Amino acid sequence: MQYRKLKLEVAVHNFQYTRAKNAAGAIAELSKNPAAKLVAGGTNLIDLMKYGVMAPDRLVDINRLSYNAIQKESGVLSIGATVTNSVAAANEMVLQYQPLLSQAMLAGASPQLRNKATMGGNLLQRTRCPYFYDISEPCNKREPGTGCGALKGYNRMHAIFGASDACIAVNPSDMNVALVALDASVQVTGPKGKRNIPIAEFHRLPGKHPELDNTLDRREVITGLLIPDNAFSKHTTYLKVRDRASYAFALISVAVALEMEETTEGTTIKEVHLAMGGVAHKPWRLTAAEQLLKGKKATVENFKMAAELAMQGAKSYGHNDFKLKLAPNSIVQALKTASGIKA
Ligand SMILES: Cc1cc2nc3c(=O)[nH]c(=O)nc-3n(C[C@H](O)[C@H](O)[C@H](O)COP(=O)(O)OP(=O)(O)OC[C@H]3O[C@@H](n4cnc5c(N)ncnc54)[C@H](O)[C@@H]3O)c2cc1C
Secondary structure (H helix, E strand, C coil): CCCCCCCCCCCCCCCEEEECCCHHHHHHHHHHCCCEEEECCCCCHHHHHHCCCCCCCEEEECCCCCCCCEEEECCEEEEECCCEHHHHHHCHHHHHHCHHHHHHHHCCCCHHHHHHCEHHHHHHCCCCCHHHHCCCCCECCCCCCCCECCCCCCCCCCCCCCCECCECCCCCCCHHHHHHHCCCEEEEEECCEEEEEEHHHHECCCCCCCCCCECCCCCCEEEEEEEECCCCCCCEEEEEECCCCCCCCCCEEEEEEEEEEEECCEEEEEEEEEEEECCCCCCEECHHHHHHHCCCECCHHHHHHHHHHHCCCCCCCCCCCCHHHHHHHHHHHHHHHHHCCCC
16 A cells, blocks of 8 residues: 655645844744744755645744854754754764764765754754645645544654554654753744753643644744753664664664663663654653663663563554554564663
8 A cells, every 4th residue: 555646736826935144043043933934954844845735934044043063062062953863863973972873974964965964953853654645635734623634644754652542653763862861952042032951841642732742832943952860771672663774764663771780690781772763753762671671781671671661551553553563573673772782
């Protein structure tokens, strides 16, 4: 079974374009015009405009704002919102201190896209649910109240955790999964000033309002990302399972960050952070599995127990039934790779 080919017969929608000189200018534009949108790399927003999914009246280009630095200060790595995914993935400090983030970004899209895609834009990229993209289909995310075409439709890519009757779409980003495993936070500025939003609270579950992907105020600008130091750099893995070896979104992905130690009992897991992508409306943290593994020996048996625990409450919708098996297998595989155990 295949999706119908998307039609590009979209009514002409004229829009204005302006360049923001600073954050205050961008916030002012967003505040005075509810139909204005920021544009960074444009790799998601412009596609959505071509398909008629989004139709902003005014595009506010933020590429000239000075959020293009990567710095490390007081145990925190900060990455500006307009830094591209290519630049961040190749940055020496990112590779040294937060290699998981680099691994996840390099698993996403293609080199050309990563050269344009920014950190801020990646955080806010919208779902790849085909019913969201096809304006002739019902979609509560695109048009609240019209229904969810995927619920009883073709739902191979869709959620197995945290979905609602209104929406079973998933967050498509690879970067976001690593950020959740790394306890990052999102720096924003808006009409009420600056704030930092923990990444776990940034993306949201669909509930009755799947049109809202996140907790950002419409008038706020993302200025950067903060990632606290950790001791994971030697044992990280981002495993992405997808239909093609590259240039495809995740069916399932697993981000693993481990701190290992040698004890009299053998190699044990001192600290572990785990998150999954391709399974929910937001990157899915595997807290129960983390608790089970902490302090335990790194064995396949323990990894299997953790994976089983992680799958509690999972629910599939037909075409995505295979995820119920693929997800735990991927968790085990990713843990094996990160810990370096062979069996
Ligand atoms: C063919 C294709 C394949 C892809 N494959 C993958 C993949 O495998 N994995 C993956 O993770 N991604 C993938 N992507 C998605 C890609 O990573 C995103 O399109 C990109 O990260 C978006 O960044 P951007 O800067 O281009 O955002 P834009 O398109 O410019 O903006 C996206 C959204 O973010 C908002 N925005 C941007 N910056 C800010 C800011 N600083 N503050 C507030 N709002 C902001 C915009 O208003 C817009 O709503 C793919 C994209 C394409 C086209």
